[in-house]
Amino acid sequence: MVGCPVGCLVIGGADTFTCVTAVAVIGAAGRMGKTTCDAVEAAADLTLSARVGSGDDLVAGLKGADVAVVMTSPDGVDDIVVTCVEQGVHAVVGTTGWTEDGLARVRAALAKAPGVGVLLAPNFALGAVLLMRFAAEAARYFESVEVVELHHPNKADAPSGTARHTAAQIAASRREAGLPASPDATTAVLDGARGADVDGVRVHSVRLQGLVAHEEVLLGGPGEQLTIRHDSFDRVSFMPGVLLAVRQVSGRPGLVRGLENYL
Known part of the structure; x- marks a missing residue:
């Protein structure tokens, strides 16, 4: 053999x-x-x-x-x-x-x-793996970054493993670039309104009937926004x-x- x-x-x-x-x-x-x-x-x-x-x-x-x-x-x-x-x-x-x-x-x-x-592997979709890589690269060039993950309502964990992995890679990239935390002046907040904190990156979870697995990374700088999104419509x-x-x-x-x- x-x-x-x-x-x-x-x-x-x-x-x-x-x-x-x-x-x-x-x-x-x-x-x-x-x-x-x-x-x-x-x-x-x-x-x-x-x-x-x-x-x-x-x-x-x-x-x-x-x-x-x-x-x-x-x-x-x-x-x-x-x-x-x-x-x-x-x-x-x-x-x-x-x-x-x-x-x-x-x-x-x-x-x-x-x-x-x-x-x-938190996600096996090749597009999702590429999203993580692209987001980590882009996060070095923007002041603000947040992650939104959207899944079907039968999913047991929140945030998703994909979102946690994405946020961890973003955080590592920003630390390597010497960037401070994303600006946020919030002082009055309802529990959960600002999402979970994963290594200093805010992650928001949506559970909605009809969804499969979706993720957005929102990156913001003065006068501009970059959105990187991946959608899995079928397993x-x-x-x-x-x-x-x-x-x-x-x-x-x-x-x-x-x-x-x-x-």
């Missing part, structure tokens, strides 16, 4: 072969899970080894898998990823809402499994990024946060 990055199934002769990666989808009954299963089944170099839902035996579902795609609710996601690592299965994780304790557990598990890779928009991650995670051991590190 020369050139095969994981211990996967090889179809074909000695001179021509297709390396097929076995993928287990965790959270397969959810909207993102179902879309992921469809995408894996449609890919010639991937095979869907298991659909794992709530209440299913996770260890049994991981048997024979090279990579697990985790698309669950935040509750217990660290347990799921730690189990993947302990079973020697690489993990591509779209679940957001991570805590520092959860991240520490995953890092500790990975320290005992040095060949295993885990990607935590299929996330699939190119998910498949890219599945194909690369075995070559990226350890914990990686953000799909931009794979691009």
